[in-house]
Amino acid sequence: VHHNGMKIALEVAQHVDKVRINPGLYVFDKPDPSRTGFAEEEIAAIVARITETLEPLVSLLKAQDKALRIGVNHGSLAERMLFTYGDTPLGMVQSAMEFIQICDRLDFHNIVVSMKASRAPVMLAAYRLMADRLDAEGFPYPLHLGVTEAGDGDYGRIKSTAGIATLLAEGLGDTIRVSLTEAPEREIPVCYSILQALGLRKTMVEYVACPSCGRTLFNLEEVLHKVRAATAHLTGLDIAVMGCIVNGPGEMADADYGYVGKIPGTISLYRGREEIRRVPEQEGVEALIALIKEDGRWLDP
Template identity: 30%
Template sequence: MNYFNYKRRQSSETRIGNTPLGGNNPVRVQSMTNTNTNDTEASAEQVIRIVEAGADYVRLTAQGVREAENLRNIKDVVRGRGYDTPLIADIHFNPRAAEAAAKIVEKVRVNPGNFVDRVKTFETFEYTDEEYAQEIGKIRAKLIPLLDICKEHKTAIRIGVNHGSLSDRIMSRYGDTPEGMVESCMEFLHICIEEGFRDIVISMKTSNTVVMSKAVRLLIARMEQEGLSFPLHLGVTEAGDGEDGRIKSAVGIGSLLADGIGDTIRVSLSEDPEYEIPVARKLVAYIKERENHPEIVAEASDRFSPFSTDRRETYVVGNIGGDNVPVVISDRSQGNFELNSHFLPDYIYVGKELPVAAPRAIPSIIDIDGWKGEKNTYPLFDRSNRNKIKETDAVVKFLRLSYPDLNKDVIALLKNDKSIVLIIDTQHVNGIGEHRAFVHTLMNNDCDTPVIFGRRYAENEAEDIQIKGGADFGTLYLDGFGNGIMLQNDGEIPLKNIDAYMFGILQASRVRTSKTEYISCPSCGRTLFDLQTTVALVKGATSHLTHLKIGVMGCIVNGPGEMADADYGYVGAEKGKISLYKKKHLIEKNISSEEAVERLVQLIKDNGDWVEPED
């Protein structure tokens, strides 16, 4: 992989109806219905809405054989209305349902964590090599009949690994790790290859963007070792809704698309599924803009690994660098100082001089020619005046450069002056590549200066800046780079909202927490309550608990597993009934949905994690 120059990963091609995937085909976009699959008319209507929104594929859940067989009726209605978009069946726990669906739809998704294995128990089991081999034998016995049906009907398969539903067998040997996700996939993939079946798509999905990125990269490396190049489906599970869902999806999916990885994507939002498609289309189109860009010349550092979660080590300047969380710098150089009290920036850039209206409680960054050494202010230098740094007495000095400015003299300056913090700008169409090139060059020269990443956009729609900023900055933070963020926008979006998006990007990249994190699924036909309404109710009661992660899950398929990363969980147990979790442990079962939010609040209080909201 070239870290600096964009190029699509060359995958093999998989047949999926009339819309092949991988190879030289464009990145495909898809979504999933949230209707009852036994409701033919409602499901068909939603499929059509998703297709008309621009989807290349549409997925439907099939909990059992009855639902799987009704896919034929749904398909007949959709085809009768003139739509030939491939349909996909989503299967969990039920090989018989998969076999029934494979005779009808163009692709079947199976989850290695529960296709054969029971519902997760989170118990620790010890498997001897013989017992482990026996478990693989059980997989073969269930998977091969499905493969035979798929061969006969020209049906593709997605091996869809979910971090939240790894089998107890995988957990016993590999733990809750990206390596475990890869092994879970390879068990199924090897059987497919042995049986001569290659119409395969693979996904490695989780709500944790760091785990997702590392798992996909490890899988690609493993496949390359074995001479395999199957196409990849990308998605962040349980991303949530609104701003958070869009930013988190852009961080996780965009970080991989930026490296040319991914053949189809789904942006999973806790909203009506047709709203996912425009978001996914924008993300794919934004990454595609960098095709055939001017070459970025740089040398990759041998101190960097795409599989590592380690962060680049830097020295500390004030509250920047070292083990400090990345800082947020807000551009207020136009004189607007309206702030959001929940997302106060760490620094404000005020431009040429310190305005009277600038808040004195927040440190200000001022261009060196207008800096007078006022209390709580710091000078900003650029390429034209960097020589003045040696003459300036300030405990923190900001130096703004882009990659073409980086030379031996600059590196010498950085290594000799430990009061400097870099703000790295880029105007390159592949700005991620230039930002990476700058940091890799620093690493190659043993230069441990803290780095703030800067980007300037010109967007008027909030969704556009969320997608672009999430993809651009998130990629770098998932690399383990960055000690701060400075997102500037020349459009009409309020600056206090831009501040909130910067904090959101850092949180989605898992480098700084500033608000309650909600791990909520996008809803599907398995969902046992009105997800959008419920998410709103849970947020309304708990959004001030910025130290917590709360899961809101429609059913048990991924619920307890994905919520192992959450502090508390709200999971559909049966129609109108909710179960509450503390971490991955079931605390209360089958609570009426009418009182479940109140009981969730009480559970948080009982465990000492509640704080009263401020007036």
């Protein structure tokens, strides 16, 4: 919910479990180019107006046991925040705190906080500062993480991951959203991949594969594609595809199964760190499937 959004918020609150408001826009006054500052009374009057506008929404959410996301966006801080704290992570934190404190006075605590920015370093600083402030003020509210307007393609995914994964690895964050300029459903696999890469969720097969080098004994890229095509549905397994016997077995990172180049034309199949059998290269993928079946870990796709 954006500009002067009370009416919209009250309506959508009837239909969803959580409403997001942007503190910079929820009660919106057009910026005044001739302004040189904000007097304390002016700020107090704005806070009173926000309280009045939030109260009906908060009452409705409370009555329906629904949540409010206080979703700060770096690009749309209120003018009074820009004057007082600048266009900074601290300004973002203050913006959220203003609303959190109003909700606290209204005895509403079903709150999620986000601090999105389109630049990963800005959002990282804002979330860290916010987490410290929430701790210091005794508000144990969850954080929703995201790099907003991340763009598309590889870079959009990398940028989102740089921001979201860094915070998750520090133990910050409770929900995530990857915002891509692509069909919304394409955001979901990226979220799953971030969580799996950090070991926070396991929703797909984990493939361990070497980058190939002068020792590689088969076409790694092609074999990895084949192995993935055959096994991608076996959620929970770790499967390694390694180009040679020299470093392969040691670097399989405790995979459940390994497909390793033994000598030219021959593949070794491993269960854990144990070599189970050797097969001609052309039978490698089929033999891997057979081994997984023998172990009772195969499911038909």
